[in-house]
Amino acid sequence: MTASSKKNQGEQRPDAARPKVPRRLLDGVLLLDKPIGLSSNDALIRAKRLFRVKKAGHTGTLDPLATGLLPLCFGEATKFSQDLLDADKTYEAAMRLGIRTTTGDAEGEAIETREVRCDEAAVRAAMTKFVGEIVQVPPMYSALKRDGKPLYEYARAGQTVEREGRQVTILALEMIACGLPAIAEVTFRVTCSKGTYVRTLAEDIGEALGCGAHLVMLRRTGVGALTLEHAVTLDALTAADEPARDAWLQPVDALLSTFPAVTLNAEAARRFTHGQRLPLNELVLDRAACEAADRVRVYDEGARLLGVAKAANGVLAPERLVVSGAA
Structure with a gap:
C-alpha cells in the first residue's frame, strides 16, 4: 500500500461507513410535555430523530423557561398546524x-x-x-x-x-x-x-x-382542545422502543376535533379528493350546522379523514386535503 493510499485511508471520515438511518413517512400528532431549558425547535429535533420521521413541525413556540404542552405534527398533520397556532x-x-x-x-x-x-x-x-x-x-x-x-x-x-x-x-x-x-x-x-x-x-x-x-x-x-392529559416526556420516549413510541401518536384529526364532521358517500368522496366543490344539498349532513361552523372535517364512509373544507353559500369547498392513505 502506498503512503498516499494509507493517508487517504486514514483520512476517511469516521461516519463514512455508518449507515444512514432510514426516515419514515409517519402521520400523526405527538403531544409532548416539553422540559425546562429546551427550546421548542430543539425539542422538535429530538422527537423527529426518535421517530425517524421525514416531515415534522411544531405548533407555536414555548420559551426555554417554559414547560408543558407542545403539540408536534408529523407528515400530513403539518398541513393543519396553523389551526393550533391560531387556537387559544x-x-x-x-x-x-x-x-x-x-x-x-x-x-x-x-x-x-x-x-x-x-x-x-x-x-x-x-x-x-x-x-x-x-x-x-x-x-x-x-x-x-x-x-x-x-x-x-x-x-x-x-x-x-x-x-x-x-x-x-x-x-x-x-x-x-x-x-x-x-x-x-x-x-x-x-x-x-x-x-x-x-x-x-x-x-x-x-x-x-x-x-x-x-x-x-x-x-x-x-x-385549543388538546391538554397535557395525554402528553409524554422526551425521557419516556427515549426509554421506549419504536412500537411503544408510535403508540403515543394521536391521529391527524386530533387537531380538528372542534370542527363538525361530515361523511361523504363513495362518489362524493372521490369528487372531493379531486378538489371538486360539492353542493351541500347533495350530502347527508346538517347544512345549517355546517354553515354556522364555517369549516368542517370531511371523512369517507370508511371513517378515513379526507381533509378540511369550507361550508358556505350552499357549497362544500375543499380547503386542505390529506394525501390518499396518509392519514
Missing part, C-alpha cells in the same frame, strides 16, 4: 412581585426592586382588570421582527426600539395560590388568545399593583 392557549404561571427584570422573566437580570405593599385581595382586584380585550406592548426579548431582525437581537445589543401595542384577549384569569405577605409570589391560571405574552401580563399586573413583577414559572396546559 391555557397556562399555569407564577410571578414574583417587587422585582422587574430585563426580560420580564427569571432569565433576565434585575433592573428594579420595589416594596410590595399589596395583599391578596388587591392582587385579585388587579387581575380582574385584565380579563377581556387588552392591549399589550410586545417585549423586547421576543422573536418579533423589526426590519428583518428579531427584537431580541436589538435587546442583546442594548437597544430599545418602538413597538406598537397589540390587542389580545384574556378569556379567563384566576389566582391559584398567593404567598403574601410572607412570600411575594402569586400563582395563576390564564386562558388567552394567540399572540399573548404571559410574562408581559405578569409585568402589567405588577405595574397595576405599584410594585412591578416578573415571571418565575410558566407551564402550558392546553392548546
Whole structure:
C-alpha cells in the first residue's frame, strides 16, 4: 500500500461507513410535555430523530423557561398546524412581585426592586382588570421582527426600539395560590388568545399593583382542545422502543376535533379528493350546522379523514386535503 493510499485511508471520515438511518413517512400528532431549558425547535429535533420521521413541525413556540404542552405534527398533520397556532392557549404561571427584570422573566437580570405593599385581595382586584380585550406592548426579548431582525437581537445589543401595542384577549384569569405577605409570589391560571405574552401580563399586573413583577414559572396546559392529559416526556420516549413510541401518536384529526364532521358517500368522496366543490344539498349532513361552523372535517364512509373544507353559500369547498392513505 502506498503512503498516499494509507493517508487517504486514514483520512476517511469516521461516519463514512455508518449507515444512514432510514426516515419514515409517519402521520400523526405527538403531544409532548416539553422540559425546562429546551427550546421548542430543539425539542422538535429530538422527537423527529426518535421517530425517524421525514416531515415534522411544531405548533407555536414555548420559551426555554417554559414547560408543558407542545403539540408536534408529523407528515400530513403539518398541513393543519396553523389551526393550533391560531387556537387559544391555557397556562399555569407564577410571578414574583417587587422585582422587574430585563426580560420580564427569571432569565433576565434585575433592573428594579420595589416594596410590595399589596395583599391578596388587591392582587385579585388587579387581575380582574385584565380579563377581556387588552392591549399589550410586545417585549423586547421576543422573536418579533423589526426590519428583518428579531427584537431580541436589538435587546442583546442594548437597544430599545418602538413597538406598537397589540390587542389580545384574556378569556379567563384566576389566582391559584398567593404567598403574601410572607412570600411575594402569586400563582395563576390564564386562558388567552394567540399572540399573548404571559410574562408581559405578569409585568402589567405588577405595574397595576405599584410594585412591578416578573415571571418565575410558566407551564402550558392546553392548546385549543388538546391538554397535557395525554402528553409524554422526551425521557419516556427515549426509554421506549419504536412500537411503544408510535403508540403515543394521536391521529391527524386530533387537531380538528372542534370542527363538525361530515361523511361523504363513495362518489362524493372521490369528487372531493379531486378538489371538486360539492353542493351541500347533495350530502347527508346538517347544512345549517355546517354553515354556522364555517369549516368542517370531511371523512369517507370508511371513517378515513379526507381533509378540511369550507361550508358556505350552499357549497362544500375543499380547503386542505390529506394525501390518499396518509392519514
